[in-house]
Amino acid sequence: MSTGKGLRGWLRSLGRRRSEPLDVNRADLVVVVSSFDDAEACSTALERAAESTPSWQAGEEAVLRHHLTLPADAVDRATELAGQDGYVAAGPAGRLPSATADHVSLILQRVQILDALHCAQEKSRMASLAQRLGGTALGWDALQPPSSAG
Secondary structure, eight states, X not given: OOOSOHHHHHHHHHHXXXXXXXXXXXXXXXXXXXXXXXXXXXXXXXXXXXXXXXXOOTTSEEEEEEEEEEEGGGHHHHHHHHHTTTOEEXXXXXXXXXXXXXXXXXXXXXXXXXXXXXXXXXXXXXXXXXXXXXXXXXXXEEEEOOOSOO
């Protein structure tokens, strides 16, 4: 039996139930997980983060940030390529001075639900991107609002 709403009506009703996406500019975001050890599995980092304070909230959106160092002339290309997957450079121009004159630090970020599989995929993708452009992926972290539980 049809309600007359059809597919569009159903999709609109789903949209009304969804909350707004996490705003990367929220003042209350805190780092809830980080890993700057290339040998550490994302699952290990997330397990550790779920048991620490502030704790990572599984199933909730997070701002996933990848920290890279790149030759200065590769930053725009890295930002362009990562942008195809929804990443943006963090902060003003996304660049911070680094230890060497010809390399700069770049933080690429996007909002997503964070889990071990997708984190590992993104970690690998960013390492590959950095390497192709003559740089290095230093590690990653993720931010969420502090948990109200507790």
